[in-house]
Amino acid sequence: MKSLPPLVFAAVGLDHRHSYDQVQSLLDVGGTCVGWWTEGTPKTLDGFVRRFPQIPRVDDRRRLLEDPRVELVTCAAIPCDRANHAIEAMRAGKDFMSDKPGVTTFEQLDAVRRAQQETKRIWTVNFTERFEVRAVTRALDLVRDGAIGDVVQTVGLGPHRENRALRDPWFYDKSKYGGILVDIASHQIDQFLVFAGVTDADITLARAQNVAHPDDPAYEDFGEIALASGKASAYIRVDWFTPDGLPTWGDGRLFIYGTKGTIELRKYVDPDGRPGKDHLFLIDGKETRHIDCSDAGLPYYANLHRDIVERTETAMPQAHAYKVCELALAAQARAERRDVAA
Amino acid sequence: MKSLPPLVFAAVGLDHRHSYDQVQSLLDVGGTCVGWWTEGTPKTLDGFVRRFPQIPRVDDRRRLLEDPRVELVTCAAIPCDRANHAIEAMRAGKDFMSDKPGVTTFEQLDAVRRAQQETKRIWTVNFTERFEVRAVTRALDLVRDGAIGDVVQTVGLGPHRENRALRDPWFYDKSKYGGILVDIASHQIDQFLVFAGVTDADITLARAQNVAHPDDPAYEDFGEIALASGKASAYIRVDWFTPDGLPTWGDGRLFIYGTKGTIELRKYVDPDGRPGKDHLFLIDGKETRHIDCSDAGLPYYANLHRDIVERTETAMPQAHAYKVCELALAAQARAERRDVAA
Numbered sequence: 001m002k003s004l005p006p007l008v009f010a011a012v013g014l015d016h017r018h019s020y021d022q023v024q025s026l027l028d029v030g031g032t033c034v035g036w037w038t039e040g041t042p043k044t045l046d047g048f049v050r051r052f053p054q055i056p057r058v059d060d061r062r063r064l065l066e067d068p069r070v071e072l073v074t075c076a077a078i079p080c081d082r083a084n085h086a087i088e089a090m091r092a093g094k095d096f097m098s099d100k101p102g103v104t105t106f107e108q109l110d111a112v113r114r115a116q117q118e119t120k121r122i123w124t125v126n127f128t129e130r131f132e133v134r135a136v137t138r139a140l141d142l143v144r145d146g147a148i149g150d151v152v153q154t155v156g157l158g159p160h161r162e163n164r165a166l167r168d169p170w171f172y173d174k175s176k177y178g179g180i181l182v183d184i185a186s187h188q189i190d191q192f193l194v195f196a197g198v199t200d201a202d203i204t205l206a207r208a209q210n211v212a213h214p215d216d217p218a219y220e221d222f223g224e225i226a227l228a229s230g231k232a233s234a235y236i237r238v239d240w241f242t243p244d245g246l247p248t249w250g251d252g253r254l255f256i257y258g259t260k261g262t263i264e265l266r267k268y269v270d271p272d273g274r275p276g277k278d279h280l281f282l283i284d285g286k287e288t289r290h291i292d293c294s295d296a297g298l299p300y301y302a303n304l305h306r307d308i309v310e311r312t313e314t315a316m317p318q319a320h321a322y323k324v325c326e327l328a329l330a331a332q333a334r335a336e337r338r339d340v341a342a
Numbered sequence: 343m344k345s346l347p348p349l350v351f352a353a354v355g356l357d358h359r360h361s362y363d364q365v366q367s368l369l370d371v372g373g374t375c376v377g378w379w380t381e382g383t384p385k386t387l388d389g390f391v392r393r394f395p396q397i398p399r400v401d402d403r404r405r406l407l408e409d410p411r412v413e414l415v416t417c418a419a420i421p422c423d424r425a426n427h428a429i430e431a432m433r434a435g436k437d438f439m440s441d442k443p444g445v446t447t448f449e450q451l452d453a454v455r456r457a458q459q460e461t462k463r464i465w466t467v468n469f470t471e472r473f474e475v476r477a478v479t480r481a482l483d484l485v486r487d488g489a490i491g492d493v494v495q496t497v498g499l500g501p502h503r504e505n506r507a508l509r510d511p512w513f514y515d516k517s518k519y520g521g522i523l524v525d526i527a528s529h530q531i532d533q534f535l536v537f538a539g540v541t542d543a544d545i546t547l548a549r550a551q552n553v554a555h556p557d558d559p560a561y562e563d564f565g566e567i568a569l570a571s572g573k574a575s576a577y578i579r580v581d582w583f584t585p586d587g588l589p590t591w592g593d594g595r596l597f598i599y600g601t602k603g604t605i606e607l608r609k610y611v612d613p614d615g616r617p618g619k620d621h622l623f624l625i626d627g628k629e630t631r632h633i634d635c636s637d638a639g640l641p642y643y644a645n646l647h648r649d650i651v652e653r654t655e656t657a658m659p660q661a662h663a664y665k666v667c668e669l670a671l672a673a674q675a676r677a678e679r680r681d682v683a684a
Binding site: 148149150152153155157159204205207211212222224226228231233235237239241242243244245246247251255257258259260261262264269271272273281283285286287288289290 | 490491492494495497499501546547549551553554564566568570573575577579581583584585586587588589593597599600601602603604606611613614615623625626627628629630631632
């Protein structure tokens with residue numbers, strides 16, 4: 001492959017810690033961050049400045065949007081504000097990488113799509129539970145090589161740590177984060193479509209609840225979605241109940257059941273087991289074995305860089321980004337109708 | 343506790359290998375098996391005779407039913423025949439322990455219930471995935487002691503090995519085994535009710551499919567159920583796709599998510615991990631730790647023995663046995679309506 005010109009980018013909205021990963025990963029593929037903007041002083045700010053003291057803050061984000069060097073704007077603003085940032089950036093001629101969720105309403109999704117189609121910019125949602133997880137890269141290679149036959153089902157278990165002390169008020173306000181299915185279950189919708197190799201799915205179950213946070217009435221602490229597409233199906237469950245005794249934010253698992261084998265990912269920790277993260281267990285017709293995936297790649301960022309230069313869709317097909325958001329919004333709406341009916 | 347008179351029992355129907363466990367476990371609590379009857383020569387027969395050469399076969403099961411010494415009849419007949427055996431045994435004055443599923447239709451359930459209520463006999467369904475699993479005993483103790491707070495959700499992953507060479511034709515005939523949800527998902531319905539401490543649940547999802555057995559049209563190889571009861575919920579998935587490389591029949595997992603902690607059971611194997619079975623992982627506010635449950639008890643059989651003598655319901659409340667069957671049948675019916683609609 002011919003080498004690409006270095007990527008120049010800016011960061012708009014640091015409200016979620018994912019901004020740290022976004023910026024670091026883009027620096028890792030040779031990018032230069034010309035500056036960052038955020039509103040006020042979110043609790044994430046100190047950590048960002050500590051990690052990236054060399055990157056300057058700008059007071060008016062138009063300085064970044066009007067900077068002709070900037071090709072890509074990354075965004076981890078409050079979820080309900082991300083669509084506006086995306087539209088603004090694309091109208092200014094920039095490609096846009098959003099933290100998930102990229103949008104929190106169908107209206108935002110429509111507006112983003114319209115702006116993207118009119119400007120021909122890239123609008124990508126960084127599903128960190130795939131793009132930042134080496135074990136997922138390896139699992140996708142195995143599945144695509146036929147290691148487990150046809151995919152029958154994916155089961156994703158996604159407990160998350162609430163971390164109240166680190167959260168700003170938007171975290172407890174559904175009108176701002178969009179609901180638990182839109183917010184953190186969207187990761188697993190993405191993974192199902194990719195592992196099953198399908199472009200759409202039916203929602204067969206969607207529920208969201210506030211189980212144990214009576215003092216935060218606009219919070220959802222548990223959610224689940226089931227999907228079906230052809231002969232493949234998915235079950236997705238998320239919560240905010242990770243216990244403090246776990247040494248990381250969540251015991252994220254992904255089981256991929258095939259007609260000829262099974263893969264289990266212990267993505268971030270193997271509880272009281274092997275050290276480190278990115279554990280893959282493959283059970284096939286011959287054996288049961290652990291595969292350490294710490295040497296697997298994270299191709300999303302380099303692919304995105306190339307897409308920006310060559311106007312391709314290798315990091316994530318544009319239609320896939322929309323479909324994941326659409327399914328997450330539809331699941332959230334269905335869960336809410338159920339709440340009203342119950 | 344005062345010691346009980348030894349239990350005398352008989353075995354009727356050996357069509358499923360669970361007959362081995364039933365008889366062995368009753369012998370282990372001091373029982374005496376006066377004889378067994380089965381129709382024809384199921385593939386399970388040789389294994390039974392090899393394990394229990396001292397127990398005589400009878401040609402006419404009435405000899406067992408009319409034997410005044412016999413207090414309990416155990417049954418692992420073809421599933422669709424178990425209800426008739428139960429009714430016959432209870433009408434003959436015997437208590438009855440069925441392999442799961444105890445019934446395959448609502449009509450059978452009604453008939454069994456009527457016979458049980460009229461005769462005041464015990465009708466119990468031996469849910470081996472609870473009663474034969476020491477890790478479940480320990481997990482129940484922990485949950486009831488408050489180790490993980492309130493139960494938010496159970497997630498049961500139940501792959502099973504098809505083992506075609508060992509199966510008789512009924513295994514592939516839904517009219518005989520009742521459908522995959524009735525057959526093998528009933529285990530997990532039982533576990534949800536027990537772990538959540540509830541007596542009923544709503545079915546929020548039920549699907550059953552033939553994904554990869556086109557030559558066995560009356561077979562279901564994948565199924566899933568979701569349940570909700572109050573603030574607790576359950577997800578249950580089963581299949582017949584255990585790969586040959588797994589050293590046991592299935593990588594059965596149970597995740598119990600609570601408001602204050604999580605328990606994971608790796609019931610039968612820890613894939614490429616610790617040796618043996620009955621692995622429990624507890625994550626609470628303080629730590630993450632593995633607990634070997636090989637020293638936990640299996641109280642079902644001893645409790646049943648006492649129930650038979652004292653006419654109590656400690657092994658399993660009678661209403662619970664009916665409720666699990668009713669939910670499994672209702673889920674199966676819902677899955678079939680969906681198939682027809684699709």
